[in-house]
Amino acid sequence: MKIGTVLRGCVAITAALGISLAAQAQDKKTSIKVGFVTFLSGPAAGPFGVPAKVAAEAIVESLNAGKAPPPYQTKGIGGLPIEMVIIDEAGGATKQVSEYRTLVQRQDVDVVIGYIGSGDCLAVAPVAEELKKLTVLLDCGTPRVFEDASYKYVFRTRPHATMDAVAATMYLLDNRPAVKRVSGINQNYAYGQDSWNDFEATIKTLKPAVEIISSQMPKFGAGQYGAEISALISSAPDVIHSSLWGGDLEAFMLQAQPRDLFKSSQLVLVAGEPYLHRLPGKIPDGTIVGARGTNGVFAPDSPFKRWLVEIYKAKANLDPNYPAYSTAQAFLGLKAAYEKAMRDKISSAIPMGAAKNVKEEMEKAYSPPNQEEIIAAFEKLTFDSPSGKVKMTLGKGHQAVMGTAYGTTRFENGVVKVGNIKYYDAERVTPPEGVTSLDWIKSGFKRP
Amino acid sequence: MNQLFAVLIDGIVYASWLFIIAVGLTLIYGVMKILNIAHGSLYALGAFTAVSFCSAWFNHNYAAAGSFAMLAAAAVVVGLIFGPLIERGLLRFMYGKDEVVLVLVTYALFLILEDVIKLVWGVDPLLVQGPNGETPYSVLGNFEASGLSYPYYNLVLVGVAVATGAALTWVLTRTRNGKLLIAVIHDREMSAAMGIDVGRTYFVTFTVGAMLAAVGGALTAPTVSVVTGMGAEVIVMAFAVVVIGGLGSLPGAALGAFIVGMVRAASIHYKPELELFSVYLVMAVVLIVRPKGLFSGAEVRKI
Numbered sequence: 031m032k033i034g035t036v037l038r039g040c041v042a043i044t045a046a047l048g049i050s051l052a053a054q055a056q057d058k059k060t061s062i063k064v065g066f067v068t069f070l071s072g073p074a075a076g077p078f079g080v081p082a083k084v085a086a087e088a089i090v091e092s093l094n095a096g097k098a099p100p101p102y103q104t105k106g107i108g109g110l111p112i113e114m115v116i117i118d119e120a121g122g123a124t125k126q127v128s129e130y131r132t133l134v135q136r137q138d139v140d141v142v143i144g145y146i147g148s149g150d151c152l153a154v155a156p157v158a159e160e161l162k163k164l165t166v167l168l169d170c171g172t173p174r175v176f177e178d179a180s181y182k183y184v185f186r187t188r189p190h191a192t193m194d195a196v197a198a199t200m201y202l203l204d205n206r207p208a209v210k211r212v213s214g215i216n217q218n219y220a221y222g223q224d225s226w227n228d229f230e231a232t233i234k235t236l237k238p239a240v241e242i243i244s245s246q247m248p249k250f251g252a253g254q255y256g257a258e259i260s261a262l263i264s265s266a267p268d269v270i271h272s273s274l275w276g277g278d279l280e281a282f283m284l285q286a287q288p289r290d291l292f293k294s295s296q297l298v299l300v301a302g303e304p305y306l307h308r309l310p311g312k313i314p315d316g317t318i319v320g321a322r323g324t325n326g327v328f329a330p331d332s333p334f335k336r337w338l339v340e341i342y343k344a345k346a347n348l349d350p351n352y353p354a355y356s357t358a359q360a361f362l363g364l365k366a367a368y369e370k371a372m373r374d375k376i377s378s379a380i381p382m383g384a385a386k387n388v389k390e391e392m393e394k395a396y397s398p399p400n401q402e403e404i405i406a407a408f409e410k411l412t413f414d415s416p417s418g419k420v421k422m423t424l425g426k427g428h429q430a431v432m433g434t435a436y437g438t439t440r441f442e443n444g445v446v447k448v449g450n451i452k453y454y455d456a457e458r459v460t461p462p463e464g465v466t467s468l469d470w471i472k473s474g475f476k477r478p
Numbered sequence: 479m480n481q482l483f484a485v486l487i488d489g490i491v492y493a494s495w496l497f498i499i500a501v502g503l504t505l506i507y508g509v510m511k512i513l514n515i516a517h518g519s520l521y522a523l524g525a526f527t528a529v530s531f532c533s534a535w536f537n538h539n540y541a542a543a544g545s546f547a548m549l550a551a552a553a554v555v556v557g558l559i560f561g562p563l564i565e566r567g568l569l570r571f572m573y574g575k576d577e578v579v580l581v582l583v584t585y586a587l588f589l590i591l592e593d594v595i596k597l598v599w600g601v602d603p604l605l606v607q608g609p610n611g612e613t614p615y616s617v618l619g620n621f622e623a624s625g626l627s628y629p630y631y632n633l634v635l636v637g638v639a640v641a642t643g644a645a646l647t648w649v650l651t652r653t654r655n656g657k658l659l660i661a662v663i664h665d666r667e668m669s670a671a672m673g674i675d676v677g678r679t680y681f682v683t684f685t686v687g688a689m690l691a692a693v694g695g696a697l698t699a700p701t702v703s704v705v706t707g708m709g710a711e712v713i714v715m716a717f718a719v720v721v722i723g724g725l726g727s728l729p730g731a732a733l734g735a736f737i738v739g740m741v742r743a744a745s746i747h748y749k750p751e752l753e754l755f756s757v758y759l760v761m762a763v764v765l766i767v768r769p770k771g772l773f774s775g776a777e778v779r780k781i
Contacts, residue, residue, distance in 0.1 A: 072707040075601040120707075218754050246750045251711040253702050254495060256487035256632065257746040262746075263626050264484055277603050280703030285603070286615040288629050308603075311611040 058399050061113045062106065062368075065133035067126070067144025068168070070118040072088035073251060073276040075287050077304040077352040078146050081169065082348070083116060085354035088145075088341040089361045090114050095422035098362075099333040101414075103459075107365045108398060115139060119146060134163045138399075141166065143360045146353065148172035148191075148220045155184045164401050164408075166364055169356040170219055171322065173467045176425025183401075185408055187363035187420060189432045191221065192467035193459035194273075194300045194322050195228030196475075200459070201436035201452055202269060202298060203236055203317060211241045213267040213295075215258055216334050217278060218247040225273035225300055231471040243267050247276070255282050260290055266294050272335045273300040280305065283312045292317075303327065304351040306439065306446040313446055317439045324417045327448045328435035334358075338416040350416075359415045359430070363422075367408035371399035374407055421456070424463055431456040482623040485743045491632045492737025494639035498697065499712055500719040500731045501642060502690030509663055509683040509724030511577055512569065516586040517691045517716065518709030519591035520560060524695025525704045526595055528552035529604045533698075536608035542617045545606070548632075549614060549696040555697075557689025565684040570677065590631070596706050602701040615700040632665065635697060643732055650728070718757060722764045725770025733772055747756070 066086050069079025082328075090112045092098055096105040106112050115137055117129050126145070133139050142158070142165045145151045151170035158165035158181070165184050167175065171191030175184070202209060212233065216222035226245055233240050243265045246258045259282075262270060274282055279299070286292065292314035299313075301303075303321035306313065311318075321328050327350065329335045338358050342350040350358075379395030399407070409427030413420050420430045433456045437448035461470035462477050472478070503517045520546025531548040564587065572583055607613045618630035626771040646734060661669045668678045694712070702708070719738055721728045738757055745756040 072597055073602050073603070073705045076603040080601060222731050246746065247753060249754050251708070253698065253708065253711060254492060256491050256628075257485075257743040258750075260484045260488050260626050260628075260743075261747045261750065264481060277703045277705040277708070280603060280605065282699065284613065284615065284703070285701055288620065289627050290620075308605075366496065 046293060059110055059211070062108075062366075063113045063115065063137070063139045065115050065117060065137060065142040065144070066140035067117045067119050067129070067142065067150075069146055070116070072120040073278070074146060075120070076353070076358060077276055077308075078169065078225065079119065081304070081351050082146065082353040082357045085338070085342055085357040086114065086116070086266045086361070087352060088345045089358055090339075092341045093339070093361065093365065099337050101369075102365055102454055103368065107368045114262045116276060117144070119144065119150060123149045124145075126150045127153050128317050130157055131161070133163050136418055140164070143357075143364065144168050145170050148224075149175075150222075151175055151186075151225050155179070157182050162401075164404060166360045169353050169362050171258070172224055173222075173461075177466045179407055180426055181428060181454055182405065185363070185422065185428045185432050186425070187359040187415075187422070189323055189430055189434070189456070189460060190424075190467075191224060191322065192228055192461060192471075193434050193454070193456070194320055194368050196232050196459045196471065197434045197436055198271070198300050198318065198320055198456060199229055199232040203233075204448070204452065205318075205438070206269070206296070208324040209237075209240060210241050211265075211267045212269045213243045213245065213262055213265060214271040214273060215246040215248065215255075215262065215282065216271070216273050217250045218440050219250045222247065222250075222273055226271065228471060229271045229300075235471055235474055248469060251278060253277075253281055255285050258282075259291055262286075262295065263289065264292050269298060270298045271298045271300070275301045275304075279385040280309060283309055287312050287314070301352075306448070307348070309446075311441060311444075313439055313441070315440045318436055319448060320434065320436045321352040322434070323352065323355070323432055324435050324453070325352035326350065328451060328453075329417045330353065330435065332416070332418070334362075334414055335416040355415070355417045358377045359417065359420055361412070362415050363408070363413055363420060363430075366406050366413035367411055368395075369400065370411065371403040371407035375399055377404060401409075424460070426463075431460045434459060463469070479625040481747055484626055485740070485747050487623055487626075487628065487745070488630075489740035489743035490630075491635060492742060493735040494636040494713060495694075495698070495734055496593075496738055497639045497735035498635070498642060499691065499707050500723075500735060501646065501728070502687040502714040503716050504720045504726055504728065504731040505646065506684060506691065506722070507720070508728070510573075510579045510680055511658060511726075512584065513577065513725075514687070515581060516564065516587040516591060516711060517584075518713030519588050519595070519690035520688045520709075521695040521698075521712050522592065522595055522706075522709035523556045523560060524553050524692030525699040525702075525708060526554050526599045526604070526695075527692070528696035528699040529599075529606050529704050531555075532614070539609075542608055542612045542614070543613045544702075545608075545617070546711075549699070550693075552699075553692040555698040556692035558757065561685030561688035562681065564644045565681050566597065569684065570680070573680070579641075582756035588713075588758035592706065592709065599706075601706055603705040605703055606700040613700045615747075630726065631701070637652075638693065638697060641733075642693075643728070646728055655682075657709060672755070715757075718761050719727060721771055722761055724768075724773035726775070727773035730771055730773030 068082040069075040091367040094111045126412050145167050146169040148170045151167050167186040173192050214226045216226045221333055243303045298318040300320050302319035303326050338350055411422045422430050435453045437451040441448050461467050508613045511715050528549050531552045532545045535545050535548045538548040615631045620629050652700045658674050719734040725735030745752045
């Protein structure tokens with residue numbers, strides 16, 4: 031991808047200076063180097079980061095071997111094998127910005143795929159723009175990435191988190207129209223606050239009579255929830271909304287379950303799917319769970335889903351959870367964009383009977399696409415993924431939208447099953463272009 | 479009235495937990511003038527070791543009640559291995575150096591131990607639970623108070639906290655070794671000149687402090703999912719408590735834990751959005767009024 035005219039210019043200059051860099055700069059690309067950033071340590075590693083990494087390794091192996099289902103059957107990306115550098119996302123946004131610079135400037139990657147934390151996405155996106163490096167955001171949820179700014183080099187191949195809260199509320203009201211009193215327990219940081227605000231606004235818009243009793247906002251990683259649980263039990267809400275995840279969710283469930291909190295209150299776990307297999311018996315029957323999209327148990331059957339389940343199971347001996355699906359979306363989106371760029375070049379370059387410079391023109395048309403061409407192909411792209419069709423329609427064609435689904439759990443023979451699954455179309459649960467999520471919810475979900 | 483009672487119970491339970499994790503920190507600072515950042519790692523090591531011991535216990539299908547012995551064993555083992563190892567292997571070469579240098583040394587140690595934990599236990603969150611989901615937390619059952627049900631496990635926390643505080647107070651004020659320790663706190667060089675084995679005092683203090691951190695971790699393990707990085711979260715709260723009470727003061731740690739516990743429980747029950755803020759507000763107010771903490775007292779005597 032570094033074969034832009036600028037580099038050609040540099041090559042010419044270096045060659046003229048007689049520096050031996052010229053040989054290296056012969057622009058025969060032999061591989062596509064992907065910097066992959068995910069949590070390898072810390073509380074987000076177990077449920078999100080490591081499944082994403084396992085999925086990335088499985089996907090790269092399978093793509094390089096040309097074993098993915100069509101239209102992804104070409105080897106690697108556009109015939110070039112994928113080479114991956116994996117970086118730990120732990121350490122906070124400041125550290126990630128410098129890690130990102132290292133990836134781009136020292137490791138010289140062609141594209142960066144990664145970031146699960148919303149804070150990391152918000153910090154890295156402007157730097158990607160500054161360094162002009164194609165970057166695909168993997169799994170972070172905050173709608174603010176493309177609602178507060180606009181980027182050329184940054185893409186997000188998974189839908190943003192507004193639909194999680196909106197669809198959760200719709201599902202709740204569909205299945206329990208008599209709900210009167212709700213509370214929330216969410217972590218006190220970007221994602222927890224966003225999730226609660228969206229939920230609160232949606233429920234106030236759809237059913238203003240519902241009383242919001244309290245919103246518990248424990249510190250991220252608090253660990254001890256005794257007082258929160260007491261406060262929730264004594265106010266006895268019908269429903270408790272929670273976007274807790276990771277160790278915090280597990281600690282909350284471990285401490286709440288023996289105290290019978292869930293005998294009187296139904297739980298809505300927006301990001302509950304990765305825990306179904308980890309907390310059997312601890313997730314009460316009737317809990318509403320989502321997977322932040324049609325991932326995991328919610329994914330409709332397709333060759334792509336079967337492919338991901340097979341290659342993931344071969345590595346981890348587990349079904350892939352939603353971060354694994356997000357990872358597949360990022361890689362397949364990049365591959366689809368790259369290969370579309372190749373086809374676009376060829377179809378637009380074939381000289382219709384023009385005999386002049388045929389050889390040069392053909393060489394140019396068949397050379398690997400440069401970054402600008404990939405970006406042009408990526409914008410507004412539609413591609414298939416294990417969780418269904420992905421449409422890059424928001425954020426000027428840089429932000430994916432998809433439908434989502436929710437279901438209700440029941441504990442059967444030692445496993446947690448999800449039943450009563452309902453699907454929600456992207457248009458129902460995602461704001462239109464140019465409107466921020468909260469404004470859209472408060473407007474009563476108006477679409478132009 | 480009922481809610482006030484709930485606040486009181488929640489506050490006391492949380493304060494007990496805070497006291498257990500903070501008391502070792504204040505003890506080590508009081509005697510050795512080391513702000514031991516690695517306290518957080520020792521806490522995490524206690525938790526991870528408790529997971530391993532309890533899992534082994536449950537795998538043998540022994541009675542779940544015995545898992546409490548495993549928690550205690552985990553704390554003792556971690557304390558007895560890592561306390562001496564760190565004190566003899568590292569800290570004794572640093573005595574007499576500036577306090578700031580020692581903070582950096584223990585911070586480095588904290589980073590190293592965090593990675594050791596990752597190497598040994600991996601990055602997946604771990605749970606202390608038996609084959610049928612029983613945990614030391616739930617196995618004791620619940621009691622009812624003001625219409626709310628609380629696990630008896632919370633009383634175990636309160637009991638351990640009170641027993642730890644009482645035992646340390648007794649040792650410090652009523653025994654010969656305690657008096658020697660106080661002499662060392664007052665003046666290390668003079669004590670050494672009078673024939674007190676300062677090295678041994680430091681050795682024992684650090685081992686006890688390490689063990690207390692591990693006790694905190696082991697007792698926390700059944701109530702949370704044990705993940706890498708849990709030590710970093712705890713060290714912040716422990717510092718807040720210790721600073722409010724006055725660095726190195728035992729009654730200070732107890733009062734600091736009590737105040738933080740109560741303020742936090744009250745804000746969760748009455749004004750949940752202020753929870754995070756309330757703890758640091760208390761800290762700020764205390765430090766404005768008494769910059770060295772509530773129980774700082776005269777500079778020479780710290781414990």
